[in-house]
Amino acid sequence: MVEKLKVTPTEKEFRDVVGKPVVRVDAWDKVMGKAEYIDDCPIPGCWYGGTVRSDVPRGRIVGIRQDPSFDWSKVVFVTAKDLPGPNEVAMVRRDMPVLAEDIVNYVSEPIALVAAPTKALLKAALKAVKVEIEPLEPVLSIEEALEGKNVIWGNDNILAKFEVKRGDVDEAFKEADIIIEETYRTGHQEQLYLEPQGMVALPRDDGGVEVVGSLQCPYYIHGAMTHALNLPPDKVIIKQAVTGGGFGGKEDFPSLLAIHAAVLALKAKRPVKIIYDRAEDMVSTTKRHPSRIRHRTGVKKDGTIVAQDVDLVLDGGAYTTLSIVVLQRSLLHATGCYQIPNARIIARAVATNTPPNGAFRGFGAPQSIFAMERQMDKIARTLGLSPVEVRRKNLLKSGDAFPFGQRVEDDGARLVFERALAISEYERKRAEYSKDQGPKKRGIGVSLFLHGGGFTGAGEQKINGKIKLFVARESVELHVSNVEMGQGAATVLTQIAAQGLQIPFEKVKYCQPDTSKAPDSGPTVASRTTMIVGKIVLRGTEKLIMQLKEYVSRHFDVSLEDITYAKGTFFENGTPLADFFEIARRIEEEMGPLEVIGDYVHPPELNWDDEKCQGDAYQGYAWGANVLEVEVDTDTWEVRPLRDTVVVDVGTAINPLLALGQVEGGSLQGLGYGYLEVIEMEGGRYRNNRLANYAIPTSVDCPDFFVELMEIPCSRGAFGAKGLGEMPLSGGGPAVASAIEHATGLFPTRLPVTGEILTSLEQEGDERRS
Amino acid sequence: MKASFNINGKVHELEFAPHARLLDLLRDNGFTEVKCGCREGFCGACSVLLDGELVNSCMVYAASVGERKITTVKGIGSIHEPHPIQEAFVEAGAVQCGFCTPGMVLATYALLQRNPDPTDEEIKEALDGNFCRCTGYVKIIDAVKLAARKVKEND
Ligand code: FES
Numbered sequence: 004m005v006e007k008l009k010v011t012p013t014e015k016e017f018r019d020v021v022g023k024p025v026v027r028v029d030a031w032d033k034v035m036g037k038a039e040y041i042d043d044c045p046i047p048g049c050w051y052g053g054t055v056r057s058d059v060p061r062g063r064i065v066g067i068r069q070d071p072s073f074d075w076s077k078v079v080f081v082t083a084k085d086l087p088g089p090n091e092v093a094m095v096r097r098d099m100p101v102l103a104e105d106i107v108n109y110v111s112e113p114i115a116l117v118a119a120p121t122k123a124l125l126k127a128a129l130k131a132v133k134v135e136i137e138p139l140e141p142v143l144s145i146e147e148a149l150e151g152k153n154v155i156w157g158n159d160n161i162l163a164k165f166e167v168k169r170g171d172v173d174e175a176f177k178e179a180d181i182i183i184e185e186t187y188r189t190g191h192q193e194q195l196y197l198e199p200q201g202m203v204a205l206p207r208d209d210g211g212v213e214v215v216g217s218l219q220c221p222y223y224i225h226g227a228m229t230h231a232l233n234l235p236p237d238k239v240i241i242k243q244a245v246t247g248g249g250f251g252g253k254e255d256f257p258s259l260l261a262i263h264a265a266v267l268a269l270k271a272k273r274p275v276k277i278i279y280d281r282a283e284d285m286v287s288t289t290k291r292h293p294s295r296i297r298h299r300t301g302v303k304k305d306g307t308i309v310a311q312d313v314d315l316v317l318d319g320g321a322y323t324t325l326s327i328v329v330l331q332r333s334l335l336h337a338t339g340c341y342q343i344p345n346a347r348i349i350a351r352a353v354a355t356n357t358p359p360n361g362a363f364r365g366f367g368a369p370q371s372i373f374a375m376e377r378q379m380d381k382i383a384r385t386l387g388l389s390p391v392e393v394r395r396k397n398l399l400k401s402g403d404a405f406p407f408g409q410r411v412e413d414d415g416a417r418l419v420f421e422r423a424l425a426i427s428e429y430e431r432k433r434a435e436y437s438k439d440q441g442p443k444k445r446g447i448g449v450s451l452f453l454h455g456g457g458f459t460g461a462g463e464q465k466i467n468g469k470i471k472l473f474v475a476r477e478s479v480e481l482h483v484s485n486v487e488m489g490q491g492a493a494t495v496l497t498q499i500a501a502q503g504l505q506i507p508f509e510k511v512k513y514c515q516p517d518t519s520k521a522p523d524s525g526p527t528v529a530s531r532t533t534m535i536v537g538k539i540v541l542r543g544t545e546k547l548i549m550q551l552k553e554y555v556s557r558h559f560d561v562s563l564e565d566i567t568y569a570k571g572t573f574f575e576n577g578t579p580l581a582d583f584f585e586i587a588r589r590i591e592e593e594m595g596p597l598e599v600i601g602d603y604v605h606p607p608e609l610n611w612d613d614e615k616c617q618g619d620a621y622q623g624y625a626w627g628a629n630v631l632e633v634e635v636d637t638d639t640w641e642v643r644p645l646r647d648t649v650v651v652d653v654g655t656a657i658n659p660l661l662a663l664g665q666v667e668g669g670s671l672q673g674l675g676y677g678y679l680e681v682i683e684m685e686g687g688r689y690r691n692n693r694l695a696n697y698a699i700p701t702s703v704d705c706p707d708f709f710v711e712l713m714e715i716p717c718s719r720g721a722f723g724a725k726g727l728g729e730m731p732l733s734g735g736g737p738a739v740a741s742a743i744e745h746a747t748g749l750f751p752t753r754l755p756v757t758g759e760i761l762t763s764l765e766q767e768g769d770e771r772r773s
Numbered sequence: 774m775k776a777s778f779n780i781n782g783k784v785h786e787l788e789f790a791p792h793a794r795l796l797d798l799l800r801d802n803g804f805t806e807v808k809c810g811c812r813e814g815f816c817g818a819c820s821v822l823l824d825g826e827l828v829n830s831c832m833v834y835a836a837s838v839g840e841r842k843i844t845t846v847k848g849i850g851s852i853h854e855p856h857p858i859q860e861a862f863v864e865a866g867a868v869q870c871g872f873c874t875p876g877m878v879l880a881t882y883a884l885l886q887r888n889p890d891p892t893d894e895e896i897k898e899a900l901d902g903n904f905c906r907c908t909g910y911v912k913i914i915d916a917v918k919l920a921a922r923k924v925k926e927n928d
Pocket residue numbers: 808809810811812813814815816817818819820829830831832
C-alpha cells in the first residue's frame with residue numbers, strides 16, 4: 004500500500020500575490036532603524052581606507068612623494084606599482100586604470116591609496132602625500148573633443164560610434180514643406196543616492212578576498228576583481244549590504260572602489276573599509292552623460308514628419324566605463340514615440356578630461372527624449388500647430404516600425420497620451436493659463452516617452468542569467484544576483500516566486516546577493532529585474548514543480564498526466580495526494596538538498612544585428628506621458644511645478660504600490676533634471692560638488708502628483724510585466740521645458756532650464772525684437 | 774572628554790573628542806540607525822530629537838548636548854510595539870531604500886507633536902530638511918497623514 008503523505012488544506016494559506024500591494028519585505032527593518040548599511044556593520048579590526056587624487060584635469064605624474072616626517076610604518080600605502088594584477092578596471096573595456104600611473108586624465112582621478120587604523124591617522128597620512136603633476140592641455144568639452152587638436156583617447160577622442168538608417172533622408176527632405184533644425188543640450192546629473200558609496204574588503208585565509216558593500220551588480224565587481232587582483236573566480240566573493248539607493252550610480256563605479264578596498268586589505272592583511280563622504284562622492288563618481296543633440300526634421304505643413312536627421316553626441320568623460328551601451332540606448336530612443344519613415348541617426352560618445360560618466364536611471368534615453376520632445380514642440384511652434392496635434396499626427400501605432408526596424412506591438416503611446424490629456428484637463432487648462440496676466444504665469448506642457456525593457460539587443464543572451472531556488476525545511480530560498488536597492492526587487496521577485504510555486508508569500512525567502520551562493524542572474528540595471536529576471540525565476544519555479552510532480556508520480560504510481568498541482572497541493576484527478584513541502588522533504592531525505600536552476604530562454608522571434616544596429620532592440624516597450632503644470636515668476640524667473648499628471652503603461656504591475664513609488668520617485672528625479680539640478684564645469688572641475696550648491700527636489704518642490712498605471716501586458720515579461728524602473732525619469736525634463744515655453748513664450752533648448760537660461764533667452768528675444 | 778548622555782531613555786557614559794559631532798558620538802557608540810548623508814546639515818539623514826526638537830546631529834557638538842534627551846528612531850518604538858508613525862510608513866509604502874527613513878520618521882514625530890492635524894502644505898514644510906531621493910515624497914506625505922490619523926485614534 005502506498006504510504007499516505009501529509010496534506011494540508013493549503014487553499015487557506017496560499018493567496019494570489021501578483022498584482023497585489025504586498026508590504027515590502029524590508030520595510031519593517033528600515034522603519035525601525037534596524038537595517039544595516041555598509042557603514043553600520045561592525046567589523047572587528049577594520050582599518051579605514053582613503054584615496055589620493057589628481058587635482059588637475061590632465062597631466063603627467065612626475066613624482067609621488069611621501070613626507071619623511073610621517074611614520075609610514077603605521078599605515079599601508081599603495082600606488083600603481085604595488086598592484087597585484089593588471090592596472091585595469093575591466094568593464095565594457097579595460098581602458099580605466101585602477102590607479103593612474105603615468106598620466107592623469109581627470110580631476111579627482113585616484114593616484115594612490117592609504118589604509119590606517121584610525122580615521123585621524125588616515126587623514127594625516129593622506130595629507131603627507133604630495134603628487135607632482137606636470138599639467139598637459141586638457142580637452143574639456145564635446146566641441147574640443149571633436150575638434151581633435153588634443154587627442155586623449157584612441158586616434159580621435161571617439162569612444163564609440165553607431166549609426167541607424169531607414170529609408171532615404173536626403174530624398175525625403177525634398178518632399179518636405181519645411182526643414183526644422185535645432186540643437187539641444189543637457190548637462191550632468193548626479194544620482195545622489197542618499198547613502199554615499201562604501202565598500203569593505205576582508206582578506207581570506209585562502210589568499211582570496213571578500214567584498215561587502217553598497218552595490219548594484221555583484222558579478223560586475225566579481226569580474227573586475229578577478230582581473231585586477233589576478234585571482235581565480237572562487238577566491239573572490241562579493242556580497243551586497245543593504246543599499247541606500249543606486250539609480251545607476253552603483254552600477255559601474257563600485258568595481259573601482261571594490262578593487263581599491265581589496266588591494267588595501269590584501270596588503271594590510273586585515274579588513275579595510277572605504278566610505279566616501281558626500282563631497283568625495285560627488286567629485287569623483289560617475290554622473291549622467293552631458294549631451295549635444297542636433298535635429299533636422301523634414302515636415303509637411305500639417306505637421307507630418309517625413310524625415311529626421313539626428314546627430315547625437317554624448318560626453319563620456321575620461322574613460323569608457325559604460326558609454327558604449329549608454330550611447331546605444333540613446334541612439335535607439337532618439338526618435339522617441341514617433342513614426343519616422345526616413346531616418347538617419349549618427350551617435351558618438353567622446354572622451355574629455357572630466358570624471359568618467361556612467362550609468363544613471365534612463366541610461367542615455369532621457370537626453371534623447373528631451374531633444375526629440377523639444378523638437379516636436381519646435382515643429383508645433385514653427386507651423387503654428389498645437390503641441391498635442393503634432394504629436395498625435397506622428398504617434399507610433401501597433402505595427403509601425405522604429406528606425407532600427409523593430410515593430411511596435413501595442414498602442415501604448417496613444418493610450419497613455421490620450422489618458423493623460425483627459426485626466427489632466429489639458430485643453431481647458433491650456434486655454435485658461437494662456438490668459439494669465441501679471442508677472443506670475445502658469446503654463447502647461449506635455450511629454451511622451453518610452454523605455455525598452457532589459458538589455459539592448461543581444462545583451463540578455465550574452466548575460467544568459469540564471470537563478471537558484473533552494474528548498475529548505477519550510478521555505479524556499481531565492482538566490483539571485485539582483486539586488487534590493489530601494490526599488491523593491493526583493494519583494495517583487497518574492498511575489499513572482501510565490502505565485503509561480505503557489506505557496507504563501509511568507510514561505511519564499513529572497514536572499515541578499517552573495518556570489519558564493521547565487522548564480523549570475525545579471526546586473527540590477529536596465530529595468531530588467533522584474534521583467535527579465537522575474538521570467539527566469541518563473542522558469543525556475545516551473546522546473547521545481549515538475550521535479551516534485553515526478554516524485555509524486557513515482558511514489559503514488561500515478562501517471563504524470565493525471566497529476567495536477569494547485570495552491571501547494573498535488574492532486575490525482577482532483578483527489579489531494581500530498582503537499583509541496585512534504586514532497587520536498589522526502590526528496591531531500593532520499594536524494595540530498597533540493598535545488599533547481601532557472602535559465603534564461605531567449606524569445607525565438609527576436610533578432611538583433613549588433614553591427615548594423617538593426618532588429619529587435621528590446622523585448623518590450625513601456626510608455627509614458629506627462630502633463631505638467633508650472634508657475635513661472637517672470638520677474639525672478641523662478642519656476643514652480645504645480646501639478647504633474649503621469650500616465651504610464653508598465654505592463655502588469657506585479658506590486659502596484661511599489662510600481663507607483665517607482666513612478667513618483669522617477670518623475671521627481673526627472674523634474675529635478677528639468678529645472679533644478681545644475682552642474683557647471685570650470686577647468687574640468689564640477690563647481691557644484693556638495694549638497695550646499697547642488698539642489699535636488701525636496702518636499703516643498705514636489706508638485707501634486709496624479710499618477711495612473713496602465714497595464715498592457717507584455718508576453719516576454721514575468722506575468723506580463725514590462726521594464727518600469729527607468730522610464731519615468733525621461734518625462735520630467737521635456738515636460739518642464741514644454742510647460743515653461745507655454746508660460747513664458749520662450750523656447751528653452753537646454754536642460755536644466757535655469758533662471759539664468761530664461762534670462763538670457765529673454766534678452767535674446769529683446770535683442771531680436773529691437 | 775567624557776560625559777553622560779541620555780539616549781532613548783537610558784543614560785550612557787561616553788567618551789568623545791572635544792570637537793566631535795553628536796552624529797559621530799552616536800554612530801561610534803552603536804547608534805547606527807542615525808545615518809550620515811552629507812555631514813553638512815543639508816540632507817536630514819542624521820536627524821535626531823533633542824528634548825523633542827528635531828535637529829541635524831551632524832551640526833550639533835556632542836559637548837553641547839548636556840542634559841537634553843536624545844531620541845533616535847529606535848527610541849520611539851520597538852518591533853513588538855512599533856510607533857503608529859512607523860506603522861504608517863510601512864503601510865503607505867513610504868519606504869524605499871530606507872536611508873532617509875529614520876530621519877523622516879523623526880521629522881514626522883516632531884511635526885505631529887506640535888501639530889497633530891497638519892495640512893499637505895504644513896507637511897511639506899516640515900519635511901523640507903529631510904531629503905529623499907527615492908520616493909518623490911508622495912507616499913511619505915501619505916504616511917504622515919495616515920500617521921496623524923493613527924496617533925489620534927490611539928489617544
Ligand atoms: S548628515 Fe546631517 S544633515 Fe546630512
